[in-house]
Amino acid sequence: xxxxxxxxxxxxxxxxxxxxxxxxxxxxxxxxxxxxxxxxxxxxxxxxxxxxxxxxxxxxxxxxxxxxxxxxxxxxxxxxxxxxxxxxxxxxxxxxxxxxxxxxxxxxxxxxxxxxxxxxxxxxxxxxxxxxxxxxxxxxxxxxxxxxxxxxxxxxxxxxxxxxxxxxxxxxxxxxxxxxxxxxxxxxxxxxxxxxxxxxxxxxxxxxxxxxxxxxxxxxxxxxxxxxxxxxxxxxxxxxxxxxxxxxxxxxxxxxxxxxxxxxxxxxxxxxxxxxxxxxxxxxxxxxxxxxxxxxxxxxxxxxxxxxxxxxxxxxxxxxxxxxxxxxxxxxxxxxxxxxxxxxxxxxxxxxxxxxxxxxxxxxxxxxxxxxxxxxxxxxxxxxxxxxxxxxxxxxxxxxxxxxxxxxxxxxxxxxxxxxxxxxxxxxxxxxxxxxxxxxxxxxxxxxxxxxxxxxxxxxxxxxxxxxxxxxxxxxxxxxxxxxxxxxxxxxxxxxxxxxxxxxxxxxxxxxxxxxxxxxxxxxxxxxxxxxxxxxxxxxxx
Numbered sequence: 119x120x121x122x123x124x125x126x127x128x129x130x131x132x133x134x135x136x137x138x139x140x141x142x143x144x145x146x147x148x149x150x151x152x153x154x155x156x157x158x159x160x161x162x163x164x165x166x167x168x169x170x171x172x173x174x175x176x177x178x179x180x181x182x183x184x185x186x187x188x189x190x191x192x193x194x195x196x197x198x199x200x201x202x203x204x205x206x207x208x209x210x211x212x213x214x215x216x217x218x219x220x221x222x223x224x225x226x227x228x229x230x231x232x233x234x235x236x237x238x239x240x241x242x243x244x245x246x247x248x249x250x251x252x253x254x255x256x257x258x259x260x261x262x263x264x265x266x267x268x269x270x271x272x273x274x275x276x277x278x279x280x281x282x283x284x285x286x287x288x289x290x291x292x293x294x295x296x297x298x299x300x301x302x303x304x305x306x307x308x309x310x311x312x313x314x315x316x317x318x319x320x321x322x323x324x325x326x327x328x329x330x331x332x333x334x335x336x337x338x339x340x341x342x343x344x345x346x347x348x349x350x351x352x353x354x355x356x357x358x359x360x361x362x363x364x365x366x367x368x369x370x371x372x373x374x375x376x377x378x379x380x381x382x383x384x385x386x387x388x389x390x391x392x393x394x395x396x397x398x399x400x401x402x403x404x405x406x407x408x409x410x411x412x413x414x415x416x417x418x419x420x421x422x423x424x425x426x427x428x429x430x431x432x433x434x435x436x437x438x439x440x441x442x443x444x445x446x447x448x449x450x451x452x453x454x455x456x457x458x459x460x461x462x463x464x465x466x467x468x469x470x471x472x473x474x475x476x477x478x479x480x481x482x483x484x485x486x487x488x489x490x491x492x493x494x495x496x497x498x499x500x501x502x503x504x505x506x507x508x509x510x511x512x513x514x515x516x517x518x519x520x521x522x523x524x525x526x527x528x529x530x531x532x533x534x535x536x537x538x539x540x541x542x543x544x545x546x547x548x549x550x551x552x553x554x555x556x557x558x559x560x561x562x563x564x565x566x567x568x569x570x571x572x573x574x575x576x577x578x579x580x581x582x583x584x585x586x587x588x589x590x591x592x593x594x595x596x597x598x599x600x601x602x603x604x605x606x607x608x609x610x611x612x613x614x615x616x617x618x619x620x621x622x623x624x625x626x627x628x629x630x631x632x633x634x635x636x637x638x639x640x641x642x643x644x645x646x647x648x649x650x651x652x653x654x655x656x657x658x659x660x
Contacts, residue, residue, distance in 0.1 A: 164260040187233035203229035240267040297342040301621030305643035306550035307335040362386040368404045385424040392518040399491045406484035407452045414456025422453040446517040453510040459503035541565040545575045545591040572603040586611045593620040
């Protein structure tokens with residue numbers, strides 16, 4: 119026999135009356151049931167009884183008023199499963215059947231709407247079987263957990279961001295290490311091919327082959343520079359400049375790359391925006407983002423570029439990037455109305471060599487280069503995209519609040535003739551580079567000593583009868599770094615000048631720059647002309 123639909127207190131009394139009639143009179147039973155009803159009505163959650171046909175046969179006031187918004191006369195025969203989100207309905211229905219037919223307890227999370235309809239809210243239920251009026255029913259407690267789920271989703275999002283940030287840091291370390299080793303190799307290739315080309319007759323049949331090797335090495339050096347930018351180990355010469363003017367110039371220079379089928383809308387900020395970074399880095403940021411925007415557009419389209427200043431409070435800065443601190447930022451946005459980026463692709467767009475372009479149409483280093491530059495400036499880059507609706511990249515760069523413009527630095531010194539009588543000590547753990555530099559310098563009649571590490575360097579310096587005029591050393595040496603070694607050498611040769619080399623710009627160089635106004639540095643790989651010019655400038659410094 120199917121139980122008749124009853125309010126919650128009567129549903130309870132139908133099952134408990136027989137058990138209590140032998141021990142209590144009707145007045146005591148009534149008082150007990152009233153107290154139980156008050157207890158269940160005081161629970162801030164939905165307590166319901168559902169029969170085998172999924173009809174309500176019992177409920178408390180929370181279920182009646184808050185969830186259903188009905189009267190006690192309207193509640194019987196209501197199917198609570200009709201409030202469940204379609205995606206969760208099959209699972210919740212299965213668990214309700216298992217409770218009744220298998221006599222097991224079940225629990226779960228699902229989405230449901232209250233009263234008249236969506237939006238859906240998250241809820242958690244726990245149910246077990248009870249025999250009421252001789253029929254099996256489900257007695258369940260349903261609690262809303264929307265705020266808890268939102269907090270969990272927020273925590274998961276932050277955790278995902280943190281893991282992504284940590285992954286990018288590890289990839290950056292790997293990219294920096296690869297670029298360091300590769301640059302050492304390229305330094306030897308570029309230098310030796312230049313020496314060979316200077317010695318060869320232009321009519322020699324081998325000249326075109328060596329020229330091609332030299333060009334390919336230079337192209338590879340550009341790729342490693344992009345890797346170093348991603349790894350935040352790119353050597354930069356920061357300058358203070360006005361962002362609106364620089365962006366306008368970059369847009370003008372890159373207009374031919376975009377094509378006449380794409381319109382560029384430039385919305386500069388109404389007031390000057392001062393930033394401090396290497397102008398070449400700004401060019402890298404804009405060129406990569408503009409080219410990506412161009413490639414995303416099929417046929418005619420539009421790229422909108424905007425510049426403004428924003429003040430970010432602590433709540434605006436995410437927890438996964440400590441360097442992105444509250445403060446005033448220049449906000450540069452590049453928006454296209456192209457094909458957009460698919461959601462599964464978004465987490466990978468800044469990874470080196472990741473590209474969705476056809477083979478041969480992209481190195482996969484463009485966005486990773488932009489990412490590295492922005493992170494190096496303690497800024498942030500964000501991407502919002504929708505398939506078929508376009509993409510917006512937003513770059514935040516710290517605003518330079520000092521209104522004083524920096525010029526081009528000290529006036530360039532007049533070149534002086536290289537003094538062949540000067541003595542130069544060269545230290546590098548790469549034998550090919552040592553041999554190359556020694557040949558370059560000796561071809562200009564310098565006296566050259568070479569060493570592979572700090573120990574050999576100090577031994578040569580201590581045994582040298584003449585004063586050392588210049589130390590040319592790699593920063594990363596097997597025993598101690600070149601900066602520490604130079605300090606030891608200057609104890610005996612206080613007037614010795616310094617030129618540091620590195621295949622990347624390590625932290626030691628940044629620390630040394632804090633101690634002095636200028637550190638003489640040349641980035642590997644370098645051409646012979648650039649190297650000689652640097653030697654000339656350092657030796658002729660006051």
